[in-house]
Amino acid sequence: MISPQAFYTAIDGTWPAATKTRVGPWVIRDGQGGGKRVSAATAEGAFVDADIAQAETAMRTIDQRSLFKVRAGEDALDAALAARDYEVIDSTNGYVAPVSALTDTPVPPVTAFAIWEPLAIMAEIWAQGGIGPARLAVMERAQIKTGILARWNEKPAGAAFVAIHDGIAMVHAVEVLQSQRRQGVAQWIMRRAAFWAQENGAETLAVLTTASNGPANALYQQLGFSPIGGYHYRIEPAGQ
Template sequence: MTPAALSEILDATWPASAVGRSGGFTLRGDGSGGRRVSAATADGAVTEAGLDEAETAMRAEGRAPLFMVREGEIALDVRLAARGYEIAHPTRLIRLDIPLAPPPPGIVHAHWPPLAIQRDLWAAGGVGPDRLAIMARARPPRTSLLARAGQRPAGTAFAALSGRAAMLHALEVAPSVRRRGIGTALVAAAARWAARHGAATLLLLVEAGNTASLALCRRLGASETPAYHYRIAARPG
């Protein structure tokens, strides 16, 4: 997947609250909504003057410069490394062809908007109001997914569509029911929802150190490629 195509899907399914452009970069701003909605991405060829301009614009907003370096953006990576930026959070792109085997009947329900119990599950996993606001900004079609273990809420996730691809975000399984197939059921339910809306592919982004989630996706037959890493300023500007 090209860098531009990946950013198009991310901006559609996990959008920042503010987007601008400076120095040949797209600048995203979203308070505490996380790195994906706060990182700058290159719009094309990168120059030193353009980097200076993008850094200045981010610092003028009172935040440290943060860049997302997508797969294949070697020139940008080299320039940022020369400026002392450090690599952080390398992330893999997971691709699952639709359809998948359906989840067990009744275990997962897709609906919008999320229920209070889903907000509680997300909050317990560190997904707070800022990220819930991101979900609300995503263009339809979008859905939340609630999994149950018996009568107990067991897990939740969010999915949205961009063209023929759906992306699954914020998958959270309650600690007490992990390793019981809840994550697999949520992924399968997301794929079923996406298929109903014309998608051919389900995508996930998983940090390289998240071995449990990567193992789950591999068991489902997913393909896996590098997606991006961040470059974070290592010294005050």
């Protein structure tokens, strides 16, 4: 099992912000519209309550609403932000599994493909799930990467993005078309991701999902993933 710190580092490495800047005890991420994962500040050292204003100023300077990622064990940060009326959003579960745990079953022919650059149909599938050009730009910034295109019932069914950082292959942007859900498509996406990871030297497969996404959490647990590295965000109150 990898460490939670290695897991958090892999998130940054496989879903990279446009820039990361150290400001006091904080890492400030410029997401350029690519979502919370690439826009949230994190505490990378000891801080005092007054340091929070430093991070807020840095985020406002790049025209981002103040947003912090609070990782497991960061109770002091959570309490400090709560005292400032920051709201909790998107509690997220992390999962990891040995790549070998998902390569025990071959992917049926013509079911899932590893493809990069993404095909137009992949971009269309992602767009239906709210994964637009800014998030595609995040994908482009990753180094070792591929897309996964799934087919089912002889039609396009889903898409995902996979990238590798320090031996950890992390799956992002899993999207299955509404008409193709509940038919095992996501399982084949994950297994194809594992085979690609194995082919590219990764030993661990990782994935993130919101705690509220019951079907995704159930799927990853059924596939043998173990929980690791949960977190949530704290966002400044609207109007501030």
